[in-house]
Amino acid sequence: MMDILKVLTDEFKLKPFQVKNTVELLDEGNTIPFIARYRKEQTGELQDMVIRDLSNRLTYLRNLESRKEEVIRLIDEQGKLTDELKNDILISDTLQRIDDLYRPFRPKRRTRATIAKEKGLEPLSDIIWSQVLDGEEFKRAIANFIDEEKEVNNEDEALAGAMDIIAEIVSDDADNREFIKKIINNKGILTTEAVDKEEKTVYEMYYDYKEPVKSMANHRILAINRGEKDKKLKVSLDMDGVDLAELLIEKLRKDKNKDSFIYIQRAVEDGYKRLLFPSLEREIRNNLTERAEEEAIKVFALNLKPLIMQPPIKGKNVMAIDPGFRTGCKVAVVDETGKMMDFTTVYPTEPQNKVEETKAKLKELINKYNVDLIAIGNGTASRETEMVVAEMLREIDREVSYIIVSEAGASIYSASEVGIKEFPDLDVSIRGAVSIGRRLQDPMAELVKIEPRHIGVGQYQHDLNQGKLDEALTGVVEDCVNTVGVDLNTASPSLLKYVAGVSTRVANSLVKAREEKGKFSNRKELLKVKGLGEKTFIQCAGFLRIPDGDNPLDNTGVHPESYEVAEKLLKMNYTKGEIEKISEELNVGVLTLEDIIKELERPGRDPRDEMPKPILRQDVLKIEDLKEGMELNGTIRNVVDFGAFVDIGVKEDGLVHISQLSNKFIKHPKEVVKVGDVVKVRIIEVDMERGRIALSMKEV
Structure with missing residues (x-):
């Protein structure tokens, strides 16, 4: 049996x-965030992502061993298990x-081979395959299998049935x-062509396309799969002149001089x-897709983490605008705690174009509620709305900035059970505006209300294995929430459910206990909550x-199991050079002790405060303002296999191709950038007609 721990x-x-x-x-049932944070001595300080990957691989290897046992049993029950076959199964390293x-x-269901076996032709297939008979002996052997009762009427039918058995x-x-x-993976060519060459689609680059299987880029695999699913592309696997059947015949090393060879050749x-x-x-193709999906899920997860970990903007009243054309822009004002103060709808864009009326209404709300920031959703009509907002800000005395906020998933939240419960009397579209404003104030607290796959920071998320995607992204959200910690007295159920063990x-x-008894005064009170036992307490309390x-x-990340150590430590005079000595004195691991000291030095700290702050704007750029060579600051909005999309303040995000991300060679953009990074970029090309902006981050 495999030594899983050694593997x-x-x-x-x-x-x-x-x-x-x-x-x-x-x-033992411990959660990954708990293990990563509070069991560092045992794990040698493994990060949560490593533990998660190790856990997934452990599950695969255990399933592998279980499948080996099952297959050995099933073959043995048929009386066909040999020592050689058993050994082959035992040393297998993949499912x-x-x-x-x-x-x-x-x-099997009935196949041509099983039908031939029913006709008693298996011994003939053995004779042909073994090549023990030749000449007249071989011909007489074939004749012995003619049996009209079994519907084998002549030699041709007997040979055809035997060849069907050999083929299978x-x-x-x-x-x-x-x-x-192995040969296909090394020499195979994936070929795509258009179903309708005259039709204009987003798949035109694949209308007449070939690429070796071994060098297929993951994002192209997913694009081709989608084109095939949309019935715009026909996809095939070609061997470019390599005769695999002939190579297989050669591998079988049969005697070409025997009369039976021709039948073996035809069967093969x-x-x-x-x-x-x-x-x-x-x-x-399934393997290619699986590989591409795994990479896409990893990129999605890498993009999601910094998005959730964006620093909150505290103590600001926010006006949030969910832009739209025909139905207008939904506006909601939320105070510094996220409580909704007011809402309305304005029509600054096509077809109404009520610009002056819009500006007057926005000014009124700004003055009435002392608005500090304006959050504009990045969907339809976003940049048109931004133009009006920027113009309006130039006309007021109060200093107000705006920022474009990703509205991915806001509509999902609006119609969700959570959204309805929070605002039962509000229109769906107004709930979306509230969500946009709150996700600027505290991205994590708001984004956890949406299924992670709807947050939209990847590629082809709707084409991926949804179970694997949800599992990976849920893990990311759990890691983020537990890294930051949660205020027990204010957190929503949506946030609390991501806490380890909850x-x-x-x-x-x-939440119900909080509503009934008022605020929690200490962590011990958690043990009085219905359904929260000692085991869950250990996982979640810290x-x-x-x-x-x-x-x-x-109010710190010190776990209750370490309170006694922390209290003793507070009474001691020590220097950082004495950590190992104090560790022995207090009978606690060095890593745990270092964590306790960090928490005592900065109680209630929020690690998100150390992340890059979002870029606030007061004026707008147009694509016409851009010139080659111009340098700008921008925010990374999305990272994909072939580069990174950057918001530089114009309608379209610019693309930094992977070749322009760094002066040194990189295999993937994730080596250099992540979502939320504020970067300096240089414009290298502006395509006005297609609205495309090419950027570079290379040093010149």
Whole structure:
């Protein structure tokens, strides 16, 4: 059996104790945020993302071992398990290899081969395959299988049935599949063509396109898949002159001088064309898709984290505008706590063009509610609305700035159960405006109300495996929420459910308890909440903060299990050079002690405050204002395989192609930038007709 701990140690390049302890902690039911934050000594300070990846790989390897046992049992029950086959299964390192080995023994629907076996032609297929008979002996053997009762009326029908059996055996053989698969992966060409060459679509670059399988870029795989799904592209896997059937025949090393060879050749060619190649084409394309999806999900996760971790803008009254054309722009004013103060609808854009009326209404709301900031959603009519807002700001005495805010998922929130519960009497579109304003004030608290995949910071998110995407993105949100910590007395159920160990049911119980008893005074009171037992308390307590509570430690990341250590530490005089000595004296790990000291030095700290601050604007740029060579500050809005999109304050985001991100070679944009980064860019090309802006971050 596979030594799973050793495999994990080698693959992750970790020390054996790190893997052993982490696996034990996971098996005990501890959450990943808890392990990463409060069990650093055991894990050797592994980051949450590493623990998450290790956990996923552990699950795969355990499933692999379980599948091996199952396949061995199933083949053994058929009486066909040999020592060689059992060993092949045991040393398999992928589920695909195990499935290939099991393929010949898997119960099948009726195929041409099974029908031939029913006619008693399997012994004839053995005679042909073994090549033990030749000449007249071979001819007499064929004649023995003619049986009208079994619907084998002549030699041709007997040979055809036998060849069907051989074709299936050859195509089901795991080594044959592996042999052909390697050649396809190395020499195969993915070819695409248009369903309708005259039709204009976004897939035109793939209307006559070829690329080797081995060099297919992930984003192109997903684009081609979508084009095929939309019935705009026809996709095939070609071998560019390589005769795989001939190579397979050569691999089988059969005697070409025997009379039976011609039938083996025909059977192999038929099996390859009818069974093996179509099966492998599906498998290889599935593998390409899986690889592309995994990378896309990773990029999505990397983009989501900095978006959620954007620093909150505290103590500001915000006017939020959800732009639109025909139905107007929805406006909502929220105070510094996120409470909605007022709302209205204005019509500054086509077709109404009520610009002056809009400006007058916005000025009125600014003065009435002392608005400090304006958040404008980045959807339809965003830049047209921005032009009016910028013009209006030039006409007032009060200093007010604006910022373009991603409105991805705002409409989902508006119609969600959470949105309806928060604002049962508000129109759906006004709820969207409120969400835009609040996500400027506290991005995390607002974005957790939306399913992560709807936040829109990736590519092809609707084409990806939704289960895997949700799992990965939920993990990112959990890591972010637990890194920051949550105010137990103000957090919504949507935020609380991402705290380590807290389920949706427990999150609702916490809010209900808060409503019934008033504010929590200390963390110990968590144990009185219905459904929150000792095990959940251990997982969640360190991440739940209580400002102004009975115990100042309750407003820190110090876990209650370490309060005694923290209190002793507060009474000691020490220097940082004495950490190891104090660690021994207090009987606590050095890493845990260092974390306690950090928390005591900055109680209630918010790690998001150390992130780049958003760019606030008071005026607007037009694409016509841009010139080659101009340098501007911008905000990274999205990171994809081929580059990064940057908001530089005009209608369209500019693209920094991967080749323009750095003076040194990089494999992926994520090596250089992440969503939310404020960067300096240089304009290298402006395409007015298509509204495209090419940018560079290279030093000159």
